[in-house]
Amino acid sequence: MQLARVIGDVIATCKDPNLVGQKLLLVQPLDPDHKPVGRVLVAVDSVGAGAGEEVFVVRGREASFPFLPAEVPTDLNIVGIVDHWATEGDDRS
Template identity: 30%
Template sequence: MEIMQVMGSLVCTQRVAGFAHLNLRVLRTPKGKLSVACDPVGAAPGNWVFTASGSAARFATGKPDLFTDLTIAGIIDHWSPDG
């Protein structure tokens, strides 16, 4: 798992079969790296979240046959990022 911040939404009208219609979010690590994740929990821009990656990401969506390797697993309520 990794802690990231939601930067915004990503809209894709054309998706491969089996990718479902989950919301996609652009995430940033504390070091500034950007990634895209499925969002089954409804995170908003600015939220800090923790993510599941690899094969665990599919199970975090509740749909283990989904095509993803990064999923937002929860919204962090209280956390102060280090320096």
């Protein structure tokens, strides 16, 4: 998974039927120092994250597991909201 921050959302009236009712969020991947790294992506959200929150996202086929048996066509899903993380020798939140 990847650390990320929710930075916005996407409105799409016309979308795949299995995405109807799914919130679509813009997420910016982060490094352990909370700095942006890599491309902004579009994620669905199975944990109720809000704008500005730090989360972690899962990619690929696994991103759709929380919606089974519905076959939601997503490749990125927010699966946790981060309280804090810590690396050797320090504590970061």
